[in-house]
Amino acid sequence: MSTTKISEDVEKGSAGSDYAHLTNDTVQSFSWEDVTVTVKDRTSKQPLDILSGVNGMVEAGEMLxxxxxxxxxxxxxxxxLAHRAATPSATFQPTLRINGAPTTLASFRKLSSYVEQEDALVGSLTVRETLYFAAQLALPSSISKADRKARIESLLSSFGLQDQAETxxxxxxxxxxxxxxxxxxxVASQLITSPKILFLDEPTSGLDSSASYEVIRFVRDIAKQYKVLVIASIHQPSTTTFELFDKLMLLSHGKVAYSGKITEVKDYFAALGYNMPLYHNPAEFVIDLVNTDFSRDKSSSSERLAHLHTSWAQSPAAARLSTTLRNLSTTKQPSLSIDTASHATANPLQIPLTLIHRSFIKSYRDIVAYGIRIAMYMGLAIxxxxxxxxxxxxxxxIQAFTNAIFFGGAFMSFMAVAYIPAYLEDLAIYTKERANGLYGPTAFMVANFIIGIPYLFLITILFSVISYWLGNFWPTAQGFWTWTLWLFLDLIAAESLVVLLSSLIPIFVVALAATAFANGLWMCVNGFMVQPETLNVFWRYVFHYIDYQAYVFRGMMVNEFGNRDYECERVEGGGCHCMFESRLQDQCLIEGKAVLGSYGYGTGDVGKYVGYLLVIVVVYRGLGWLVLFLRKH
Incomplete structure (x- = not known):
């Protein structure tokens, strides 16, 4: 769609139709005083200010x-400013006010939205579906389906995405x-909620100058018509895009070099002796003025920057801003009234269902999530x-059967590492949506667990149909289905381990290495390599009894050897040589239970094995939930 068409949509009013239900007096102003963020310098170990004493204010309908x-x-x-963690391990005590009064995080999130610099989107959804699920997660159930659809169509039109709606x-x-x-x-997915304060982190990243202008123009028109406060970090916009903003806050080395109206930028710096050349992009001019990274004369550029910082701190404009902020905090402002019908969150019972629905679409479209895994497990089964x-x-x-049982269980769980990329994509989306206050770790974990069950069961069935009958394990329906259920529990535990470790270390290479190491450890101590009774005391009591692969191996061994007899080796003269002593030895047979006895396994503990496995799954999922709950995004 051309940028002309986008402009026409905005001018016709379609761009803001989804804001029509809002009142215009909810938020009069948003201000902040003496914002200082301090971290410990890695080299000197001394406190280092990333931000130092930053003041500012945006009023209704303005863009900063x-x-x-x-x-x-x-x-x-x-x-x-968005009530998010400024930076890891930072000391930060904000003084943030709406209408001159402090506000709680819960109230703030009902009024604001944040667009991340990185596009955390579900790659296997269409554009329209992305906006649909954004509406389902963010909008209250009181908003009708017709209104939701109207908002989606309006945003698709306004952002020039109608031709890509089904892509x-x-x-x-x-x-x-x-x-x-x-x-x-x-950007469009965050505007679906009609926020009164909108934060944009590099909203024009990846856009050409024409598209950047139209996106910012659309946001500007929304801000003006419906009194939305917009704060956007932006990197060297074109002149026309720059002039769409009302105010500029220019930062360098964590300090303010200018904060005021866009129209006064040129005169302010000219008064300090920094004249902007004719026909020069003002955005590029001010960035070059405060940038010391590529200066050949470091001493001169440092002096210039110090001059700019000092000049602003001592300027009448800075003094007026400080006075305004003090008056705001002492003067009674219009009360912050939040229309609960407009700003309520989605039904808590609907959120997990929406997440399951979205994950289901992803799971059957995204070949990485389960398609490749199914093909991989089929190849492994063959x-x-x-x-x-x-x-x-x-x-x-007998040893070959035992080896096959170990291989089937251990490598099925080991190959669960293939789920890591798909989970990390889900985790990135969860991180963004949790930070915007849409839902918490409980809904995410529940949806993640439920959507995986049918696919894991399908994988197990396909694997077992091939491997079980080709290998000639105990040839009964009971044996087949018991084998299948053990492998199903194995995969559930393995995927739960992936979820835990990937939540703890959400970096692909590190999560992959950690999961592979954990599975290697479980293989070593599961009772096959070294029988439990002879396993080193440390490994036995610290790891063996919490090893989910150990219980899968036990269960599958009982399934094969608990109900089957094996022929002994016949020797010359008509005798038999049996490797294991059993009550069937005189029949030249080995009772399978004798094999189990050599491992210390009994046939009456299968229920306990299942119980232990389920406990391990619950613990993995619970720890994964705890990691997400404690992590502040």
Whole structure:
């Protein structure tokens, strides 16, 4: 869609139709005083200010641009103002006020939305579906389906996304919309809730100058018509885009070099002796003025920056701002009234169902999530079935049956590492949506667990149908289904381990290494390599009894050897040589229970094994929930 069409949609009013239900007097002003963020310097171990004494205010209908060179503190300030963690391990005590009065995090989230710099979107959803699920998670049930649809269509039109409405966002395997279109989808999905305070972290990232202008113009029109406060960090916009903002806060090294109206920027710096050349982009001019990173004369650039910081701190404009902030905190302002019908969150019972619905669509479209895993497990089943092909129930094959049981259980769980990329994508989306106050770790964990069950069961059935009958394990329906259920529990536990470790360390390579190491440990102590009775005391009591693979191995061993007899080796002269003593030895048979006895396993403990496995799954999921609950985003 052309940018002209976008402009026409905005001018016709379609861009703001989804804001029509809001009153215009909810938020009169948003202000902050003496915002200072301090961390410990890694080299000197001394306190280091990332932001130092930053004051500011935005009034209803205004747009503020946060600008500065890389490392100036733009994103840190944006996060601080949005009630988010400014930076890890930072000391930060904000003084943030709406209408001159402090507000709680819960109230603030009902009034605001935050668009991340990185586009955390579900790649296997279409553009329209992305906005639909944003509406389902963020809007209260009191808003009708017709109104939700109208909002979605309005945003698609306004952001020039109508032609891409049915296009996938895109995955590593399936091509989707462009990077710039993803950016527009991210902004549009946050506007679905009609926020009164909108935070944008690099909203024009990935857009060309024309598309950047139209996106910012749309947001500007929303801000003006419906008195929305917009604060955006932005990096060197074009002149026309820059002039769409009302105010500029220019940062460098965590301090303010200018804070005021866009129209006064040129005259302010000219009065300090820094004249902007004719026909020069003012945004580029002010960034170059405070950027010392690439200066050849470090001494001169440092002096210039110190001069700019001091000049602003001592300027009449800074003094007027301080006076205004003091008056705001002491003068009675219009009370902050939140229309609960407009700003209520979605029904808590609906959220898990919505997440399950979204995950279901992702799971069958995203070949990475389960498609590749199914193919991988099918290949593993064929390999296993043809290596241990049609084993006869003789004593010479007892070790082969045992090896196959170990291989089937251990490598099924080991290959669960293939779930890590899909889970990390889900985790990134959860992180963004939790930070926006949409839902917490409970709904996320419940949906993640439920959506995985049918796919894991399908994987188990397909694997077992091939490997069980090719290997000639105990050839009964009971044996097959018992084997299948053990592997199903094995996969549930393995995926729960993936969820725990990936939540704890949400970095692909590290999560992959940690999961592989954990599964290697479980293989070593599960009772196959070294029988439990002879296992080193430390490994036995510290790890063996919490090893889910150990209980799967026990259960599958009982399934095979608890109900089957094996022929002994016949020797010359008509005698028999049996590797295991059993009550059937005189029949030249080995009772399978004798094999279990050599491992210290009994046939009456299967129920306990299932119980222990379920407890381990619950513990893994519970610890994963705790990690997400304690992590502040």
């Amino acid at each position: 641009a946060l600008m500065g060179p890389s490392g100036s503190g733009k994103t840190t300030l944006l996060n601080a 996938l966002i895109g995955t590593p395997i399936r091509k989707g919309v462009s990077g710039g279109q993803k950016r527009r989808v991210s 390999m296993m079935g043809t290596v241990w092909l049609r084993l006869s129930p003789t004593q010479i094959n």
